[in-house]
Amino acid sequence: MSQPRHALAAADRAHAGPDIWCEDLVRIHNTDGIEVQALQGLSLSVDPGEVVALVGASGSGKSTLLNILSGLDKPTGGRARVAGEDLTTMSARQRIDFRRHAVGFVFQQTSRNLLPFLTAAENVALPMAIARRPGRAERARELLALLGVADCAGRRPAQLSGGQQQRVAIATALANAPSVLLADEPTGELDEAHSVEVLDAMRDSAERLGTTVLIVTHDPMVSEHVARTVQIRDGRTSTEVLRRSVPDGAGGLVEVAEEYTVIDRNGRIQLPKAHVEALDLRERVRLDRRADHVGVWPGATDPEGVEGAPARRGASRRDEEERA
Structure with a gap:
């Protein structure tokens, strides 16, 4: 039997298929007359409710891809859809609406996630106020409770631990019930214990709200807490690691991780x-x-x-x- 729909869940998806879909994405930057190809035919598909870690060395194309998926940048070539929206054909006005309603963001620096002069509850309510959403105070309380920081509602960011700040940031990112949550190094400034709290909060959000989560990270520990890890190399997806639990023969479960090499539609592999x-x-x-x-x-x-x-x-x- 399927779980009942949570009251805070994202709105019913009007689109069919993946929440994140890219095909043959190319992004070329031109700096001082020198062309740098950040993405070289990247393809990626993430289904609704999945939690996926995106890993890769510096310069591999992770940040470029995140900027495209968030609507902050446009690809030079290829196709990309997020939450059913075609990112290659959007107008400037449509991009603003897209970032306001379809996607949420969590950044590494807490100063980019929360306003220091607002309380936790006020930070969560702010995106809803901008979107003129009713019931803001109640939804803010419910989201903070869902993420285990209800007791922080009246505190400002400086009065919170790093882990609490990031969980409030997740609540803020989920305020307008986006289909997709994009996280850029969300555990980069946290110790291991607080990192686990934040990752568990993201996974709970996906399970209980149906939110699709894409985490861009350098932290190898993040990969151990998600079922799917995609590696980017030289501007393309190169390998995937899938984790699942299987019976251990003694009545318990053991986690198994299997690595796959990605093959694109042209038959290319790395x-x-x-x-x-x-x-x-x-x-x-x-x-x-x-x-x-x-x-x-x-x-x-x-x-x-x-x-x-x-x-x-x-x-x-x-x-x-x-x-x-």
């Missing part, structure tokens, strides 16, 4: 760096299709006598099949 370095894969490699897999071999490897390696050029299909 091999994990560790694999490339371990096998010294450079310049060109050999591919060999079998019944249930494709093998990748170093181009300089002599395949004769190597189990499973592709046959030399000129070998017959029968020879290959017999060896298989």
